[in-house]
Amino acid sequence: MSELPLAGIRILDMTGLWAGPYATMLLADWGAEVIRVESTQVKQMNTRGNVARPTKEMVQKGKLVFHYAYPNLDPGKRPWNRHPSFNAHARNKLSMTVDLRRPEGKAILLDLVRIADVLIENSTPRLIQKLGLEYDVLLRYNPQLIMVRMPGFGLTGSYARYRALGTHTDGVTGHHAIMGYPDVDPTMRGDTTAADAAAGSASAFATLAALWRRRQTGEAQLVEVPLVENFLGYMAEPLMDYTMNGHIQESIGNRDPVMAPQGCYRCTGNDQWLVLSIAKEAQWKALCDVMGQPSLAKDARFASAAARRLNHDALDVVISDWTQDKDSRHLFTVLQAKGVPAGPVLDEFQLLEDPQLAARGFFEELHHTEAGTYKYHGPLWKQSETPNHLRLPPCSLGEHNEYVYKDLLCLSDARYQEMEATGHIGRDFVEGIV
Amino acid sequence: MSMVKQHSGQAGKSPGALDGLKVLDLTQHISGPYCTKLLADYGADVIKIEKPEVGDIARQMGPFPGNHPHREKSGLFLYLNTNKRGMALNLKIEKGRQLLLHLARWADVVVESFKPGTMERLGLGYSSLEKANKKLVVVSISNFGQSGPYRDSLASEIIEHGMGGSLRATGMPDREPTKYGAHVALQQAGSIAAAAVMTALFARERRGRGEHVDVSIFETQAGSQDRRTTMTLAAQHTGYVFPRRPMQFALATGTFPCADGYIHLSGSAARFPYTVKLIGREELLQHPTFGPMSNRSDPRIVEEFNQTILLPWLMQHTMQEVWHMAQAVGLACGPMYTPKDVMNDKTFRARGVWATVEHPEAGTVVMPGRPFILHRTPWSLRRPAPTLGQHNKEVLTDALRYSSEEVARFRRLGVI
Numbered sequence: 001m002s003e004l005p006l007a008g009i010r011i012l013d014m015t016g017l018w019a020g021p022y023a024t025m026l027l028a029d030w031g032a033e034v035i036r037v038e039s040t041q042v043k044q045m046n047t048r049g050n051v052a053r054p055t056k057e058m059v060q061k062g063k064l065v066f067h068y069a070y071p072n073l074d075p076g077k078r079p080w081n082r083h084p085s086f087n088a089h090a091r092n093k094l095s096m097t098v099d100l101r102r103p104e105g106k107a108i109l110l111d112l113v114r115i116a117d118v119l120i121e122n123s124t125p126r127l128i129q130k131l132g133l134e135y136d137v138l139l140r141y142n143p144q145l146i147m148v149r150m151p152g153f154g155l156t157g158s159y160a161r162y163r164a165l166g167t168h169t170d171g172v173t174g175h176h177a178i179m180g181y182p183d184v185d186p187t188m189r190g191d192t193t194a195a196d197a198a199a200g201s202a203s204a205f206a207t208l209a210a211l212w213r214r215r216q217t218g219e220a221q222l223v224e225v226p227l228v229e230n231f232l233g234y235m236a237e238p239l240m241d242y243t244m245n246g247h248i249q250e251s252i253g254n255r256d257p258v259m260a261p262q263g264c265y266r267c268t269g270n271d272q273w274l275v276l277s278i279a280k281e282a283q284w285k286a287l288c289d290v291m292g293q294p295s296l297a298k299d300a301r302f303a304s305a306a307a308r309r310l311n312h313d314a315l316d317v318v319i320s321d322w323t324q325d326k327d328s329r330h331l332f333t334v335l336q337a338k339g340v341p342a343g344p345v346l347d348e349f350q351l352l353e354d355p356q357l358a359a360r361g362f363f364e365e366l367h368h369t370e371a372g373t374y375k376y377h378g379p380l381w382k383q384s385e386t387p388n389h390l391r392l393p394p395c396s397l398g399e400h401n402e403y404v405y406k407d408l409l410c411l412s413d414a415r416y417q418e419m420e421a422t423g424h425i426g427r428d429f430v431e432g433i434v
Numbered sequence: 435m436s437m438v439k440q441h442s443g444q445a446g447k448s449p450g451a452l453d454g455l456k457v458l459d460l461t462q463h464i465s466g467p468y469c470t471k472l473l474a475d476y477g478a479d480v481i482k483i484e485k486p487e488v489g490d491i492a493r494q495m496g497p498f499p500g501n502h503p504h505r506e507k508s509g510l511f512l513y514l515n516t517n518k519r520g521m522a523l524n525l526k527i528e529k530g531r532q533l534l535l536h537l538a539r540w541a542d543v544v545v546e547s548f549k550p551g552t553m554e555r556l557g558l559g560y561s562s563l564e565k566a567n568k569k570l571v572v573v574s575i576s577n578f579g580q581s582g583p584y585r586d587s588l589a590s591e592i593i594e595h596g597m598g599g600s601l602r603a604t605g606m607p608d609r610e611p612t613k614y615g616a617h618v619a620l621q622q623a624g625s626i627a628a629a630a631v632m633t634a635l636f637a638r639e640r641r642g643r644g645e646h647v648d649v650s651i652f653e654t655q656a657g658s659q660d661r662r663t664t665m666t667l668a669a670q671h672t673g674y675v676f677p678r679r680p681m682q683f684a685l686a687t688g689t690f691p692c693a694d695g696y697i698h699l700s701g702s703a704a705r706f707p708y709t710v711k712l713i714g715r716e717e718l719l720q721h722p723t724f725g726p727m728s729n730r731s732d733p734r735i736v737e738e739f740n741q742t743i744l745l746p747w748l749m750q751h752t753m754q755e756v757w758h759m760a761q762a763v764g765l766a767c768g769p770m771y772t773p774k775d776v777m778n779d780k781t782f783r784a785r786g787v788w789a790t791v792e793h794p795e796a797g798t799v800v801m802p803g804r805p806f807i808l809h810r811t812p813w814s815l816r817r818p819a820p821t822l823g824q825h826n827k828e829v830l831t832d833a834l835r836y837s838s839e840e841v842a843r844f845r846r847l848g849v850i
Contacts, residue, residue, distance in 0.1 A: 005637035022659030026626075030633045051704045055728050058703075062731035065683055066661070066676050069668030084668040089659045152766075157785045162761040168768030171698040174776045176689070179615035180605065186696045186770060187689045190604045190678065194618045197658040201625040202472075206806050208632035209476050213451040213811055215639070221810035229787050232776070233513070233802040237616045240509035241497035242773040243800040249773055254592060254613050257496060262592060264601075264610040271677070273610060275601070277590035341588035345596040345611060348669035348676075351656060354597075359582040362653055374670045377657040381630040382579075384560075385645040386637050434704050 004031025005386060009211065012037055012112055012119040013093065016044030017165065018193060019227055020122035020150050021089040022200030027207060028092035029379045030388065032118075035404060036095040037109065038397055040426045043433050046165075048080035048397065052429045071372050080429060081370040081396040090394035091366060091376055096404040097397065097425045100131050105424065109133070111409055113141045118207055122150035122227075126161050135222045144220045146210045150203055154226040164227050166193030173231045178238050182251045189251075195231040202230045260308035261287075261315045264345065267328040274328045276319075276335065276342035284308070286338040291322045368393040398427040450477015451811040455635075456833075458534075458541040459483065459518060462490040464591075464617045465651055466547035466575050467514040468624030472805070473543075473631060474517035475813050481537065481829055482515060482820060486522040486850070489822040490515070499796065505822060506795035512819045513801050516791070520820025521829050522850055525556055529849045533834070534558060538566045540833050543631055547575040550585050560646040570644040571634040575627050579650030589651070595619040598655030600662040607677045623654040685709060685730050686744050689770065695753040696770035699760065703730035708765040713747045793818040826850045 009032040013024045028034040038044075043052050050067045051058075054075050062068040070082045080086070099105040113119060119138060121128060128134055128149070135147045149155060152164030170176040170191055180189025203225045210223050232239065238249040254275070256262040262277040278284050281304075288297040296302060296318065301311040308315055323331060328344035335342040346354060352363060352375055360382075363375040371394065379388045405411040405419070419425045455478040459470040467482075467490065474480040484490050492514060493505040524530040535558070538544055544563060546553060553559045553574075560572050574580055577589035592613045595601040599619050605612040613619075627649045634647045656662060669675050686701025686709040701709040704727075710718045718724050729735050748756060753769040760767035769775070776782065777800075789803030796818075804813035830836040830844065844850045 003640065005633045005640065018659050025659060026629055030636075045705075046702075050702055051727070054731075058728045058731050061728070061733075063672070064677060064733075065679055066665055066668040067684075068731065069671050069676070071671040073672055082671075084671055085664040088663040088667045153781070154785050158781045159761075163764070163766035164768060165700055165766050167700060168698050168766055171689075171696075171768035171770045172776070172779075174771050174773045175615050175618070176696075176698070176770050177772045180612045181609070184606075185691075187691060188606055189612070189689065190606070191689065191698065192600070192604055192614055192618075193660050194614050194622070197660045198618070198622050198625065200659055201622060201629055202806055205472060205625060205629040205632060206808060208629060208636070209451040210808055210811075212455075212632065212635065213808075216454070219810055221808060223806065223808050225806035229782075229785065230805045232782070232787055233805045234618050234621050235616060235773070235776070236513040236802050237497060237510055238773045239776060240513065240799070240801055242777055244497055244499045244509055245501065247497070251615070254610065256590075256592075258494075259590070262590070264592070264596065264612070266610065271602075271675075273596070273602075275592045275596040275613075277592055279590070336584075336587045339588065341590050341593060343587075343589065343593040343597040345602050346598075347602055348666045351598075351662075351666060352670070356578055356582045356584040356652065357656065360579055360650070360653070362656065374667060376667065377653075377663055380626055380654055380657045381633075381650075382648040383630075383634055383637060383645050384647070385641065385643070386634075 004388060006031035009033065009118070010116045011035065012109070012116045014119065014121040014123070015150070016047035016122065018085070018089075018196040019199040020120060020203070022197060023150070023203035023207065024093065024120060025089040025091070026201065026204040026380065034093040035112070035400070036090070036093055036395060038095055038097050039099055040097050040398065040423070040429050041099050041433070042101070043429060048086045049083040052433045053079055076370065078370055078397070078428065081368070087368065087371055087394035088376070091390050092392050093395045094400035094403065095395035095397055096401050099424055102424070106132065108409065110141045112404070113138050113145060115408065116142065116145060117211065118146045118148060120148040120150070120203070120207065124161055124163055125151050125155050144214065146207065146214060146220050146223065148203055148207050148210070148223040148225065150199060150225045150227060152226065153228050155224055166196040167191035169195035169228050169231050172228055173235050174238055175231070175235060178249050178251050180251050180253065182253045194234070195227050198234055199225055199227045199230045255309070255312060258305065260305045260312060261319060263316055263319065265316070265320045265323040267323050267326055267331065269327065271347070272328045273345040274323050274331050274342060275345055276340065279341065283340050287335070287340050290335055290338050290340065291319070293318070364390045366390055366393040370396060396427065397429070398425060401425050448814055449811050450814065451808050452477040455479065455543065456541045457481070457543045457545065458537050459545050461545055461547035461575065463492055463547065464514065464620040465624040465627065466545055467492065468621045469575065469627035469631065470518065470545050471514050471516060472625060472628040475804070476808065477811065480518040481825070481833070482518040482520045483523050483534070484520060484822055486524050486823065486848070489522070493822070504795070506793070509799070509801070512791065512793060512796060512799055515819035517816050518820055519817070519825040519829060520823060521826050522823030524849055525558070527847075527849060529844065529847060531557055533844070533849060535562070535566045536834050538563050538570060541567070541570060543571045543573065543635070545573045545575065545627070545631065550574070550576050550580045564644065568643055569638060571631065571638055571647065572644065573627060573631050573634065573647040573649060575623070575649045575651065577650070578652045580648045584652070591617045591620050594623070594651050594655055598652040598662070599658070600660050600665070603661045603665065603676070603678055605678050611678060619655055620651065622658065623649070623651040626654045626658075683733070683736065685736050685739055690740070690745065690748050692748040692756050693750060693752045697748065697753055697756045698768045698770065700766040703727060705765065706730055708763050709744070711763045712760050712765055713744065715743065718743070789815050791815065791818045795821060823850065
């Protein structure tokens with residue numbers, strides 16, 4: 001098997017929650033050595049679980065939200081090694097622990113900086129400043145280091161200290177205002193975490209672009225990927241409608257400004273839906289035929305996309321009446337066979353069994369000694385000459401301390417044991433941590 | 435890789451991280467163009483190939499100035515195609531395909547987003563391109579991938595989001611789930627494809643040869659770290675799928691009304707101390723109902739707190755007040771901005787997030803600028819999106835070294 005393209009690139013990963021860990025997942029999947037720099041004394045927000053040690057009672061009470069979806073609803077001895085929102089991205093990564101608040105811990109990190117290619121973090125700028133780990137400091141230890149920072153709003157400006165997660169990014173970029181049910185209060189629209197994924201893939205690309213530049217010219221640099229600013233580009237359509245026309249877009253829900261009909265229609269089964277988008281007249285005629293209502297195609301109310309947009313409510317009733325007693329995956333097959341763009345809204349089990357993903361070997365099984373054996377999504381793209389499969393199960397807290405301290409930093413056995421014994425490093429969060 | 439800078443007539447601008455990288459862009463619509471936009475915005479010389487007369491389908495998508503559709507004035511197209519050179523090339527005729535193979539010899543990377551099988555039918559499949567240029571990286575972006583039973587299926591933003599992404603998780607439990615706004619899923623797939631271009635280039639450095647990269651938009655959605663990946667694992671953990679969650683599912687978490695608008699708060703059980711600090715009720719940490727950590731994930735208690743304590747406080751404060759006060763105590767929070775609010779935000783403006791483009795047909799257009807900052811090789815706007823066929827002559831004479839007479843002949847033959 002050929003080596004993966006990013007083999008030999010070492011990345012110190014100080015990220016938490018979703019956006020940063022997703023960036024490092026993409027890099028780890030393609031061969032980079034990603035070392036998560038974690039701590040047993042300080043728990044990163046919403047990382048390795050919302051709380052370090054939820055009681056069984058908390059898990060039972062909160063079992064309808066995924067924040068408590070531990071294997072078999074059991075938080076286990078070390079819940080932080082069993083949490084789905086962490087384990088979903090932590091494969092192929094290594095984990096070490098160090099207490100950066102101690103001078104000794106900071107020195108360890110700086111020693112690692114000397115032998116790393118990239119350090120990536122998504123804390124608030126204030127924390128990095130407090131820890132004394134800003135780029136000018138790190139450069140003294142390694143002038144070749146690329147530092148990737150993913151603040152909420154940027155390293156400078158009046159929001160520099162502000163935190164933003166996907167949901168707040170939806171708010172301040174205008175996404176929340178243009179999405180969701182047009183007919184209900186915004187409090188009931190729900191939020192998304194789209195900006196996290198967007199910033200994650202942007203940061204993976206930006207990291208690789210910076211590494212590419214360094215390879216060509218020897219120049220390292222600081223990379224700044226603010227969650228909010230990156231997502232403004234995803235709002236180009238509504239924002240430019242404002243800059244061009246002064247028009248303030250509001251939500252059109254599941255509809256499209258051009259294609260019609262487009263929507264999400266109830267099917268048989270629990271919470272099963274069909275989505276479809278009609279882009280061409282031929283597709284509209286084919287839909288009418290499949291629905292067994294060819295006369296609809298001649299109905300003046302639906303004679304063009306513009307007419308269908310005007311009469312969309314009436315059309316939605318017709319389509320819903322037709323889908324409501326049918327299976328969404330069956331309709332997908334039938335409609336696609338006639339050239340109608342449609343698809344089922346897949347739930348997680350349907351996704352895991354999906355024939356397309358199965359044919360392409362998308363999900364791969366990994367065994368984790370503390371969490372069990374489950375299917376994880378594989379690498380996000382395929383390269384014809386670089387076969388790629390998941391290599392390591394999600395990293396447990398501090399699992400790779402020995403490798404990092406002994407192999408990379410050449411610490412003596414005695415010194416390592418002392419660090420363990422004094423509780424500086426370890427595999428368990430300290431008691432009482434939130 | 436040649437280190438010679440290829441941007442014609444654009445010397446003197448700051449260097450880009452991908453300077454010298456040559457990309458032949460056969461994509462249209464959203465995912466592919468966003469991928470090549472990222473490459474072009476950070477320095478690559480991207481030549482966008484479009485179908486003569488018609489061009490990229492995004493040219494037909496708004497917003498348009500004055501709502502008048504015009505193929506040179508689509509806001510979406512102008513945004514997705516900054517910094518690219520444009521060529522209109524007829525791939526239906528033999529000479530057009532020959533020119534394309536010639537360009538494939540010039541390029542480091544080809545990105546295409548045709549329906550799977552189209553490139554092969556045109557005689558431009560991976561094996562032909564590889565024959566023309568062994569070092570070429572070819573990236574194919576498609577709805578469902580280059581293989582498998584759905585290979586030829588049709589899709590759209592809502593279909594990709596519904597099948598692959600987290601559409602199922604958004605909205606009210608008893609109603610239809612709802613999609614993202616704009617084209618978020620397709621655009622994000624494009625940014626993943628940009629990362630894939632880079633890993634293939636790194637692989638080429640090792641092996642000295644290119645390869646074929648297969649990006650399935652479906653898989654980019656199913657594998658993006660989001661609720662989707664978390665819930666796919668969570669469902670295996672518990673044996674059930676998660677309902678669309680109630681909007682205020684945790685303490686001080688969700689979208690709430692305030693005096694003059696709406697605000698997003700992320701309180702949660704663990705961050706309850708911040709929430710009570712925000713509302714000036716720190717004594718609630720000792721409250722018999724809200725105090726105990728284990729109570730704070732109980733839906734009834736969450737509801738009681740949100741309705742009887744949080745909401746009355748929020749209704750006495752404006753969106754901006756709540757936002758800044760919450761951030762001051764360390765609570766993640768954000769106002770619900772309209773597009774107008776976004777454009778008027780002073781901090782965004784001061785940070786320089788907007789770009790003003792002078793376009794020969796569309797005039798002065800304000801759009802989102804840099805998505806992120808590479809501090810030594812910053813984003814720069816070297817040129818606006820190309821008009822259809824704008825650089826036909828320039829590309830043929832400059833990249834492929836044809837004479838002006840030959841270019842004129844291509845034009846007569848309808849090749850360009």
